Amino acid sequence: MDSPLLPEGVKRCSTTTFLLWTLPWLALLAWGGLSAFLCLWKGLNQTNMSNVFAFALWIVFDLAIIALGAGAFFTGFLTYIVGKGELKNVINAAVIIGFICYSGAMGMLGIDIGQPIRGWFIFWHANIHSMLVEVSFCITCYLMVLGIEFIPLILKNRQLDKIRELHIFGHSLHEIMAVFAATGTFLSFFHQGSLGGMFGVLYARPFAAREGFYIWPWTFFLFILSAIAAGPCFTILCTKLAEKISRKKLVPDNAIQLLAKISAWLLSIYMVLKIADTLGWIYGVVPRAGLKFIDFYREGPYGIWLVVCEILIFGIIPAIILLVPKARQHQGWLITACLLNCTGIVLNRFVFIIVTLAIPVMPFDRFWSYLPTWQEWGIAMAVIGYGFLLFSAAYRYLPVFPQERELNPVTE
Amino acid sequence: MEQKQGDTYRYGMVIDLDKCTGCGTCMIACAAENNVSVRPDQTDKERTITWMKLYKITNGKEFPNTEVSYFPRPCMHCEEDGRGHHQPSCVSVCVATATKLDHNTGIVSQIYTRCIGCRYCQAACPYGARYFNWWDTYFPKGKGLERYLSPEISPRMRGVVEKCTFCHHRLMRAKTQAYAEVRTDLEEHEYTTACAEACPVQAITFGDLNNPEHKVSQMIKSPYAFRLLERLNTKPKVYYISTKDWVRKLADNYLPGEFKPVTRATG
């Protein structure tokens, strides 16, 4: 039915199958739509956020998907700036994933703030001291860049491509993509860093506070590193998932292996610095605040296991797997390592947001616990639904994987 | 350029915890003065709004040696963020410049109509002094409770953060009066906060920490005077006084052996 829209020379499932496939994701979107409506109409009392948990599930989700979306800018950086040609085969997928992550995050933020209609005050009344202002500026600009990076791909749709002006426009955009990739890289580096900075500058919260360099606390640099270490792994996971679902090989192994190898090194460097940072924190920030390291891991469910998981299980182990060529060439180990790496970054973001807020600073204050409401889950799940929908549609109607035709010749 | 701290006035507060009875009048005076909203369920302490909040502490000893005391906690009107920047933690993080430290008075303001409700300031404040409006302000038609609202303070809309302002409108009131009398300086008694004024045991003293004549600037010299979480270097302008070691010890975190009891003092 929609066959005129499909890319030439590739096989796609029937329209009906495709529509059926979209149903669960549409359901997630509907759940999210209802949640969003309630939150906007009745206010944030629909959530279980509180004056203690001023940031909660949504911010964890935001930071996690933005970190995972880092595959986009970093792959762009490697492709266009460093000139790793083999990555051209994944760059489209990386850009789409990035676009999904960033636009999803922006959407969530729009609901997360108490006065969405005043959101633009961030720009109009910007406070240059605020890391969150830096984040907002960079994310907004970078989302535009991602949009621009996405447009040439959209214009390659079979029907759109037939329009001469659009064809020329798309092609010209493509030609200057390095400029945008460079801009995007710069913006992304900055906001990944600022996101870390946001927490590292909570100087009055010893759990999050970090020493630093100039105006940036170490978390600024650690967030960049962890994002570019995990982003490629997430791109790998997404393409692997796409391959699994479409039952086709979409990306040549050399691209995947290159990503994995780069990720391995970045993750290793990150782990070294993360451990150094943790030690610096334990022996610097913590005792200066009159506390012992263990004091932070006494309350509620947040025990020392958090540190073990973050550093050992979700850090050192995947780094080793990815570093060893034999291991990363093994499909199962590769996916395991990518999963561990991505989980690690989510855990890291969770710890910086939720655990920071859960641990009271005043000795006589109490520990609070937090569980999200269905409305909060609804919005978060909607981003997943939106991601699947957008990626599926892009895959169906756009030539996302340049090598798909060669790797899967259609036999009529 | 940052102005030097407290060039002119540096308003601050001293709360005598030995006097404080835990009666909560300060909390209510604050709410009544500042049009703070009340909801039917006020037991949700994570979301209910109390610019001034009482924390109940105990010495942890067994019956009958148990002792209870209270920390009344307004906004500390911090001077720094803990790393030497002349901005409180909440101010330096605010995205929309909706909260500011006035370097002439030391008062940390909050502009409700500017705030976008991102709550970053809440994450930054270690004292839990900031409150988000999770609901619309609660004044149902059938009750007519809105009749006691004071026009000096605008009721807040849902979705913004609010906090203690050291009853800033009272400073405005005093200044207007002084202006009408062609004066520039304020007397000590001309500007005080609603909580200090209401406290039935006079446990709260308010004044200009820069002015050696003001009671507060003398009181903070007591060896029993301290601030909450002093070692975080947020430089609060709210001081406490207690002769009880266990109370003073709970005001900050100490590694074993770090806490120094006041030995002999002449408070």
Add this chain to the structure above:
Amino acid sequence: MEINRRHFIALIVGGAAGINATPLPWKSTDDIAIWTQNWPWVPVPPTGEFSHVKSVCTLCPGGCGIEVRKVDDRAVKIEGRTDYPVNPGGICPLGMGGLQLLYNESIRFTGPMKRVGPRGSGKFIAITWDEALSTIADRISDLRKQERPEALAAIDGNPTGSTMASMIERLLKAVGSPNYVRIPSAEDTCRMTNLVMQGTENPMAYDLENADYILSFGSGLLEGWGAPGRVMNAWGLWHEHTAKRTVRVVQIESRASNTASKADQWLAPKPGTEAALALGLAHVIIKDRLYNADFVDAYSFGFNNWASSDGKNHMGYKAMVLNSYSPDQVAEITGLRPKNIVDLARDFAGAKTPIATCGKGKGYLNGSLYEFMAVQSLNALVGNINMPGGVLVGDPPPLSPLPEIQKDAIASEGLKKPRLDHAGGRRYPFSKSLISNLAQTIIKSPKSPVNTLLVFSANPDFTLPDGGVFREALKKIPFIVSFSPYQDETSDMADLILPDHTSPEKTDDGGWPTGLQYPLYGISKPVVKPVYATRHSGDVIMQLAKRLGGSVGSSFPWKKYDDVLKERAKGLFDAQAGLVHYDGSVPAWKRLRERGSVTPDYKTFDDMWKKIKAGGLWYLPVHAYKNWERLFKTPTGKFEFFSTRIELAFNDYALKISEETALKNMGIAEKGDAVFMPHYEPALSDADRSAYPLLMMPYEMINLASGWTPNPPYLNKTIFDNQLRKDESFAEINPKTASKYRLKEGDRVIIKSPTGTVQVRVNLFEGAMPGIVYLPLGFGHTAYDEFSRGKGVNPNDIIHVEKDPLSGHPVWWNTPVQLIKV
């Protein structure tokens, strides 16, 4: 022209660019942001002319000076007055939240009403004042026609000595009913104590500000005891010099209340054994010869053994105390250590101006007569009665008495009938009224002897510590009239509502602030015009009397309530002393100590009255110290350690029946001479203690209105979430006791007494005495609105009442309970 794809795209792109080049998107973005700053549903308090009205708070008998800030006609804030001697500057939480009672339509009656729904449903319809007044007038006339005026009864919660109280009592007397019943309080017990030991019925007045040692037998100095504004101000004075304090406060209480915690010393005897502790202290003081021999020898009676005129030898206080209350014996009774008792006694007697106070918690609830006597005997031992910094026995403000009541034959006959509560009778010779007896009489009678009940400023359905007995009685009373401005539990049971103004809407005197050491007359003024179609109950009584006509009408010769106030105030002028202005630089307590004289700051009566109405104040900060010869109006003319009044009353009763039966009926377990002296009586209980091994004690908080008025919603902000969470209140239980029942923090538990059950959650509190379950008083309303209704439980519902020996008031501190984990 054919529209092709190209045109279409050009249109879209061009359109988008064009719109963005116009101000439209930018302007509307700004406009909707402005809209969020002016949401129509966020109230904008109208501004207007600011004014400040000085008045007096009458929400409790504390009588604080207040200044109300107004904007045009609206009251927007209540503040304490610095030009008022009771509470210079501060006020209590309740007073601070007062405007939420004035301006809350969902808890107030907007005008006279009659019941339409079933009783207790709170369904009423509006009627006119004329209809309301004629309904009640007709009923009373009918009762008088049937020659049973005594079937009219009134319950009055107005402060003792207030003009309202005298008007209500006057109405009952003029109609011909002896059944004027007051809400009991610790003040009643104090008055009885003074009567039997000192011969006057004046309240206890403590010169707290000038004392240097306060030994409080459970008085909630920080929980709202006495005149809360004044007591807390005194607390501030005691703590004026952080490191060099000279005043010591010692709290005797079973639970680490705020007072106990913040006191310099806290001792926790078993509840109900305070009398034994007081006598144990007396033992040490006497044994160590630390007592004031000058006072005891010259101005007391019954200290040493003595012989009566009939030659009978009597044991004196000294012998009794030395025999029966040694530190070891008292330690056994109270659970304290002997050393505590000895040290405490020496500290108390060693102080310059020590005061022992009585009245538990807020003093809303009555105390135990023998216990209060024991405490007062300590003040006598150290000779600190009518001394600066001691217990002063002074006279109340010298208000003029009202003219004689006119009584016709019906009234005279009616007044001869016995009171339904037996107060003042042979069994309860010293009690003025006993509301729990009234309830029992009604319940026991096949038909309620009360036909029509008037309720003024009281909410006995909720506040009485009687296990719900009064509530049962209310159901049997055919017709109930409530004068309450609030839709409280008792009003919900009423058939007719004649709503009073609330405190800020009316002129009224609040009586002599509880415990104040010098006479003070405070009077409130209408700060705002009445918000609803309510009427001052004082005026309503006069309108009612007019309708009843005859001698009732002529007993009320005034036009309006104001005239009554003015008439009574004449006495203030006639006293030729007193002040109507307060100068904060000379606090009243300092004047008292310095024994300065007072020159009235007014000239004529009219001048005085004008100033009193403007400033709300008349006071006389002088005291005739010592003066013991004139002070003690006992039969012996001395302070009586051995009360000859009790002896007389008892002998009078025992003559009719046997001594044993008399003792039994009066509820006294002790025998012999000790019966007439302060002594310890173990609280009796008919309950099977093996089935109910624990005790339940209610406790009060200053930040929760527990009787007197509805709780302003602001106060809920100050309640901790381990006292109330959502709709469940918590019991404070010692972790040791809780662990026996395997109870953890937050667990739900049923507290079962022989009277009933309540379900609460557990708050583990080290400051709770093991073996006792503490429940906060003031929760568990079934009336009012969403801010109060259904929140928590009312411990009064499960109180298992016994009678206090001699006074007959309820013993509410001895409820045996068991815990059942849910």
